[in-house]
Amino acid sequence: VLQSVAFTNEVSPWLMFDYAAPKKFPPSSQQLGVGQHPHRGFETITMAFQGEVEHADSVGNRDVIGVGDVQWMTAGRGIIHEEFHSRKFAATGGTFEFCQLWLNLPAKDKMHPPKYQAILSKDIPVVRLSEKEYGPSARIIAGSLHGKVGPAETFTPVDLWDIIIPKDEESIELSLPNGHNTIIFVRRGGILLGNKKLGPQDTIILKPEINGSGENNILKLTSTTKDTSVILMGGEPINEPIAARGPFVMNTQEELRQAGNDFRTGKMGR
Known part of the structure; x- marks a missing residue:
């Protein structure tokens, strides 16, 4: 990929x-x-x-x-x-x-x-990404989101989230750690990220955003079809040869x- x-x-x-x-x-x-x-x-x-x-x-x-x-x-x-x-x-x-x-x-x-x-x-925590019943959710395998911490033990800060958006034209906001690289893979369905439209098995790499406050950055995704599945891979760059x-x-x-x-x-x- x-x-x-x-x-x-x-x-x-x-x-x-x-x-x-x-x-x-x-x-x-x-x-x-x-x-x-x-x-x-x-x-x-x-x-x-x-x-x-x-x-x-x-x-x-x-x-x-x-x-x-x-x-x-x-x-x-x-x-x-x-x-x-x-x-x-x-x-x-x-x-x-x-x-x-x-x-x-x-x-x-x-x-x-x-x-x-x-x-x-059964051991992977699920975070609800909206207050709607049967709304979007994320399984947190590694890293943390909205207070839920993934079970994977890692050597460096890593995010691995399995995201489901059941309905089309539904937006979610994700809090990404400051300075992390982020990779978005659309496993199924489609999303709109800014002005970029991604379909099944499309990938986008987001450059790390570093803000002086040290606060997390907010990423907004909008589904373009029903039953959209997205894998988010993020992490702190190691910056070694x-x-x-x-x-x-x-x-x-x-x-x-x-x-x-x-x-x-x-x-x-x-």
């Missing part, structure tokens, strides 16, 4: 965003997905919208996330993992939709021990070479 600016400070602390649009899969005896592969120096966040994702890694975590759940994995100094359609989903078939985000770690935390957070839908190659994200080319060597010699994933 962010191909032209992926792995740049323009979207920091975020690195990459991969969205798998809804797709129907027939029942199968084979689990589709990605086999064992390494990561170092960042975090992966997987959000399941439809279907189930099964995860296993080299430090003993094994889990299945379903509709509305979030998998937050800190690769840190190195982890080897695999991701597949769950056994249940493969057997029954159905519609599969998910996204995966890569989130950078600051230099001081890139060699942090690997960590896994299974964030269930980014060196990326394949599954590793470090600060220097030498650190990338060391990561590759550690993986080849079996020193990664413990």
Whole structure:
């Protein structure tokens, strides 16, 4: 989704965003997905919208996330993992939709021990964005909004909100932390942001607004269709060099070479 600016400070602390649009899969005896592969120096966040994702890694975590759940994995100094359609989903078939985000770690935390957070839908607080019954709402996965704090533990200030606007031509206002980068992704439906009209799977990157008062900035969105779904990704820029190659994200080319060597010699994933 962010191909032209992926792995740049323009979207920091975020690195990459991969969205798998809804797709129907027939029942199968084979689990589709990605086999064992390494990561170092960042975090992966997987959000399941439809279907189930099964995860296993080299430090003993094994889990299945379903509709509305979030998998937050800190690769840190190195982890080897695999991701597949769950056994249940493969057997029954159905519609599969998910996204995966890569989130950078600051230099001081890139060699942090690997960590896994299974964030269930029931544990994600929901904020009502209007006083109307069945009005717009936001699930706060990370960061905070209107006094509700997301369950994700993060290394730098990060916002990850899953926003639903049920009706068309309905406006919401979001309070964004001063100086944060913000990415808006329209998963479904459409919005009007200023004079920009965004449709399904459109993305816009908002430059950080820094005001002298230190107060939050207000972002106004207006839905242009019913049942609009928006993902907001924000965060405080890390502002450090980014060196990326394949599954590793470090600060220097030498650190990338060391990561590759550690993986080849079996020193990664413990």
